[in-house]
Amino acid sequence: MSETSAADSTTNSAVKPNKVSQSQVLSASKNLKTYIEKNKKLPNYITIGNCKYSMEEYMSISSATIVYKNKKSKSNIVVKYGVKSPKSPTGSSISGKLTKKQYSTYASNVNRYINKYNIAPNYASTKLGKIKFQTFIYGNSKILAWSKDNKGILPNTLTLKVSKTHSMNRYVPKFPKNTITPVTPNNKTPTQKNLSITQILKASKQVKSYVEMNNSLPSSVLIDGKQYSMSEFLYLLSYAIVNINKGNKGNITPISVKAPSYPNGNFTSGNFQKGEFVILANNVLNFINTNKQAPNYANSKLGTIKFQSLVYEFSGILDFVDSNGSLPNNLTINISTNPLTGGSNSSNNTNGTYDPIGDGFIIINSSNYTCGPLLVKYNDKYLISTGKCSCGVIGDYYYHNSTFKNYCPFCKKDGCMIYEEGPTCPEGMWVCTICDADFCLVSGKEHINGSTKYLTKTEYNASQYTSNTYITSTDQLKDNTSGIKDNAKDNIINDTIINDSIVDDNYSNETNENLTDNSTNISNSSEDSIDNNTIINNTIINNTIINNNIINNIDIENLSNIDNINQLISKEEDVF
Numbered sequence: 182m183s184e185t186s187a188a189d190s191t192t193n194s195a196v197k198p199n200k201v202s203q204s205q206v207l208s209a210s211k212n213l214k215t216y217i218e219k220n221k222k223l224p225n226y227i228t229i230g231n232c233k234y235s236m237e238e239y240m241s242i243s244s245a246t247i248v249y250k251n252k253k254s255k256s257n258i259v260v261k262y263g264v265k266s267p268k269s270p271t272g273s274s275i276s277g278k279l280t281k282k283q284y285s286t287y288a289s290n291v292n293r294y295i296n297k298y299n300i301a302p303n304y305a306s307t308k309l310g311k312i313k314f315q316t317f318i319y320g321n322s323k324i325l326a327w328s329k330d331n332k333g334i335l336p337n338t339l340t341l342k343v344s345k346t347h348s349m350n351r352y353v354p355k356f357p358k359n360t361i362t363p364v365t366p367n368n369k370t371p372t373q374k375n376l377s378i379t380q381i382l383k384a385s386k387q388v389k390s391y392v393e394m395n396n397s398l399p400s401s402v403l404i405d406g407k408q409y410s411m412s413e414f415l416y417l418l419s420y421a422i423v424n425i426n427k428g429n430k431g432n433i434t435p436i437s438v439k440a441p442s443y444p445n446g447n448f449t450s451g452n453f454q455k456g457e458f459v460i461l462a463n464n465v466l467n468f469i470n471t472n473k474q475a476p477n478y479a480n481s482k483l484g485t486i487k488f489q490s491l492v493y494e495f496s497g498i499l500d501f502v503d504s505n506g507s508l509p510n511n512l513t514i515n516i517s518t519n520p521l522t523g524g525s526n527s528s529n530n531t532n533g534t535y536d537p538i539g540d541g542f543i544i545i546n547s548s549n550y551t552c553g554p555l556l557v558k559y560n561d562k563y564l565i566s567t568g569k570c571s572c573g574v575i576g577d578y579y580y581h582n583s584t585f586k587n588y589c590p591f592c593k594k595d596g597c598m599i600y601e602e603g604p605t606c607p608e609g610m611w612v613c614t615i616c617d618a619d620f621c622l623v624s625g626k627e628h629i630n631g632s633t634k635y636l637t638k639t640e641y642n643a644s645q646y647t648s649n650t651y652i653t654s655t656d657q658l659k660d661n662t663s664g665i666k667d668n669a670k671d672n673i674i675n676d677t678i679i680n681d682s683i684v685d686d687n688y689s690n691e692t693n694e695n696l697t698d699n700s701t702n703i704s705n706s707s708e709d710s711i712d713n714n715t716i717i718n719n720t721i722i723n724n725t726i727i728n729n730n731i732i733n734n735i736d737i738e739n740l741s742n743i744d745n746i747n748q749l750i751s752k753e754e755d756v757f
Contacts, residue, residue: 197232197400197408198391200257205230206246207333210325213239217319222352236318236354237264237301243321244292248614250328250335251285252601256545262400265300270353272304272313272345279307279339284324289614291317293561293596309341315350316343375432380404381421385499388414392493396520411492412438412475418495419466425508426459439474443641446478446487453512457482462495483514489521490514545600550607554622555580557609561596562587563641564611568622571608581623585636589613590627598636611636 209229216224226233234242241261249256279287287307294302304311312320320341327336343349384404391399401408409417413435420433453461461481468476478485486494494514501509545557554568564585569578587598592615601619602609610628612619619628625636 199400200259201229202257203246207325207329210322211329214322214326221348223315223354225354240301240318241295244288247285247288264295267301267303267314270303270314273310274345275309276342277309281335281337284339313350375434377432378430381417382499382503385496389496389500393520398489412440415475415492416469419462422462438469441475441477441488444477444488446485448484448486450515451483455508455510458512493521552607554609557600566622569608570623571606572621572624572626574624574626583623584639584641585625586639590634591616591618
């Protein structure tokens with residue numbers, strides 16, 4: 182065990198995963214607990230899987246793991262990268278015991294705070310007092326280390342006895358300079374280096390390999406010491422394909438690219454000739470250059486190819502170039518073997534879901550039940566699903582798209598709802614982490630006969646995360662580039678301090694008590710607007726056969742059509 186790491190001799194991976202498994206978090210937490218108790222301080226980073234994470238990132242990951250385990254969810258944990266260090270950690274001497282319900286609530290508060298502000302709290306307010314940042318992390322590691330040794334369950338109680346002057350609380354860990362923290366998609370790097378085609382080809386091979394091993398995109402890729410988001414990488418991929426086709430193997434200058442607002446797509450298996458996939462890459466490139474944002478999907482003769490699949494297929498093209506020295510003559514897409522489609526019907530293609538914009542969404546794209554939802558997506562503002570009614574109010578058993586505010590009508594708290602499913606509700610339901618009330622995915626009605634409580638319906642407002650989008654009718658796509666204004670107001674939230682503690686292996690009965698921290702006032706207001714889905718409509722190659730023997734070096738400028746850009750508005754429609 183080294184001075185700086187809770188797990189030694191592991192190098193930083195060039196590809197950062199979007200998610201980590203709960204079992205990986207438990208194993209890392211046990212190592213972390215051992216390190217802290219031996220060295221009387223936190224390490225600078227911890228290794229989970231094959232990647233290194235700062236203590237601030239671990240604070241987010243471990244808190245989310247505790248919340249999931251308390252709700253008996255086995256879902257993987259979405260990684261929140263680049264969490265900033267607390268400005269001035271402080272706290273009290275702590276001595277006492279917390280129930281599982283209490284420490285799980287505090288973990289949920291911490292997780293929401295980090296998702297909102299992208300910074301770890303200085304301390305967490307609990308019934309035992311203010312728990313300092315460092316002690317909170319130790320507490321989470323102790324909880325999850327116990328869980329690791331007890332078949333994944335949480336302990337019933339948490340006992341903490343740590344002085345505010347303890348050596349652990351005097352040392353603030355720093356993520357080492359020789360490890361790279363990914364840049365969030367909307368951030369610009371201070372200085373951009375030109376990248377060689379060779380560097381982009383090598384990165385393409387890494388990303389392709391990662392997707393085929395993990396069935397999802399990584400959150401970023403490391404090229405020449407810098408992290409590039411998948412939106413920025415799609416720009417590099419598209420540029421490289423177009424240039425290689427022209428015989429130009431010069432360097433490419435990266436740019437800052439916003440993430441797609443709502444990636445979506447519906448395509449079938451088929452084959453592209455070289456001329457066709459080069460035009461597709463050029464249209465993607467032109468769109469990004471015009472909008473400084475990656476498309477949600479690109480239109481083609483095979484249908485609408487989703488953002489994730491564009492990254493994967495373009496990576497495959499350049500992987501071929503790396504091995505053979507030239508572009509392939511054909512690109513074959515087979516959804517039955519594609520790692521992002523998993524062999525599912527293209528209309529239900531929700532695998533490979535990607536949360537590229539740092540908006541805190543937890544995405545669930547599979548269910549343990551045949552009647553379970555096709556897609557669940559939620560963060561501290563929205564509850565989005567494609568599921569079946571479990572309360573009978575809707576009157577049918579078809580799939581419906583529904584969107585609600587993440588707000589509990591009982592607790593009157595924002596951001597407290599999560600997804601659950603089980604034998605008593607295989608269709609899935611929204612559950613409050615504070616009062617445990619549960620609601621139908623489709624109607625939003627509480628699951629109690631005679632109850633009049635409903636979740637609040639809304640529309641997903643992607644414009645609060647992104648801009649430069651256009652809309653057309655959902656009934657018939659038209660070449661309409663009229664803009665939509667973003668009227669969403671900034672959320673104003675008072676500085677929240679959250680709570681934490683450390684576990685004892687003994688069991689005790691949980692007690693009910695008011696867990697509200699009256700010293701913290703949160704005001705969270707926003708206005709809803711229409712969800713915009715970006716599409717590149719490539720009319721050049723639709724219903725057109727291009728002979729690869731005739732076209733090698735295509736005059737892209739005369740064939741591409743950047744003006745043909747459409748938008749799609751998501752609406753609540755039945756899926757039969």
